[in-house]
Amino acid sequence: MKQLTMIVALLFAGIATADDHLDPATKAIYDRSCGFCHTSGAAGAPKTGDAAAWESRMALGMDAMVLSVKNGKGAMPPRGMCMDCTDEQFADLITYMAKAK
Numbered sequence: 863m864k865q866l867t868m869i870v871a872l873l874f875a876g877i878a879t880a881d882d883h884l885d886p887a888t889k890a891i892y893d894r895s896c897g898f899c900h901t902s903g904a905a906g907a908p909k910t911g912d913a914a915a916w917e918s919r920m921a922l923g924m925d926a927m928v929l930s931v932k933n934g935k936g937a938m939p940p941r942g943m944c945m946d947c948t949d950e951q952f953a954d955l956i957t958y959m960a961k962a963k
């Protein structure tokens with residue numbers, strides 16, 4: 863039983879580490895769409911890596927965040943300029959942006 867707990871703990875550690883690094887395809891989407899505004903904070907966009915700027919937004923939940931991107935919000939165009947992104951990719955991108963650097 864103890865061993866099983868260890869294995870589960872290791873698995874979760876593995877997932878947490880993998881999460882820090884966006885897979886290259888998703889990173890490419892970030893670079894060509896979201897990054898355009900979210901790297902510099904253009905037009906009042908919450909900056910990538912600025913956890914404080916994201917905290918109140920993330921408190922609304924990931925579903926609400928994904929919906930915001932799909933509908934567009936303020937100066938952000940619908941789908942954040944990624945027309946072929948899936949909900950899952952949006953969620954990965956948002957997790958990446960909202961995490962402190």
Ligand code: HEC
Pocket residue numbers: 895896897898899900904905906907908919926927928930931935936937938939941942943944947952955956
């Ligand atoms: C043209 C600039 C621009 C692009 C491109 C862009 N954003 Fe944004 N984004 C903004 C701005 C500006 C805001 C702040 C909107 C507001 O609160 O009025 C924002 C806010 C957000 C929010 C918070 C929404 C909320 O309800 O608080 C999320 C999540 C988000 N962007 C994700 C993304 C993702 C994912 C991409 C890429 C697929 C992306 N953005 C591309 C400008 C942009």
